[in-house]
Amino acid sequence: MASLEFEGYANVWWEEVNKKREKEDLAPIDTWEEMQEVMHTRFVPTHHKRDLFNKLTQLKQSYKSVEEYYKEMHMTMMSANVDEREEQTMARFLNGLNIPVKRIVEFLPYKNMVELLHQATTAERQVREDLASAKTKTFFAARNAMNASSSIKNTSALASKDPPKQARKHHQNNKLQAGAINHVLQSFHRT
Numbered sequence: 001m002a003s004l005e006f007e008g009y010a011n012v013w014w015e016e017v018n019k020k021r022e023k024e025d026l027a028p029i030d031t032w033e034e035m036q037e038v039m040h041t042r043f044v045p046t047h048h049k050r051d052l053f054n055k056l057t058q059l060k061q062s063y064k065s066v067e068e069y070y071k072e073m074h075m076t077m078m079s080a081n082v083d084e085r086e087e088q089t090m091a092r093f094l095n096g097l098n099i100p101v102k103r104i105v106e107f108l109p110y111k112n113m114v115e116l117l118h119q120a121t122t123a124e125r126q127v128r129e130d131l132a133s134a135k136t137k138t139f140f141a142a143r144n145a146m147n148a149s150s151s152i153k154n155t156s157a158l159a160s161k162d163p164p165k166q167a168r169k170h171h172q173n174n175k176l177q178a179g180a181i182n183h184v185l186q187s188f189h190r191t
Contacts, residue, residue, distance in 0.1 A: 052080035066120045
């Protein structure tokens, strides 16, 4: 029986339960269901299930991956002993997804929770790739803006010394920078 695995306080508690049942002339606990009921009464507070339902109601993906979010939702549902139709679970999962992932998944086909999970994982990967691409483009745009700003400052500072020569030099530098940037952007778009 499982009680043979008890250690420490659990073992002392179990012996006390059995002695008390003996004193009160109650039958010994000999089924798993009876044992679970006694253990549940002792170790699980009455508000535990309500807390689980509250957690489940408010559960969102937030900073978790889609897979981590699903596992947390599934574990909470199992702990709360939630027995609902698969459509309800899918709606619960979909509503907790981060908005960019949810927007993609809403337009993808799925028939069951496993397919929905796979679609959400794929959508999450797409969102991550889109963000990485946007960050790269933002980096190049910011660098170009900074280069243009410093070129303007350098040109205006030097223009007073030899205006025609400095203007030609500035124009040549801008053409070289624009060519290099276009080359990088073209190679970026090819990949």
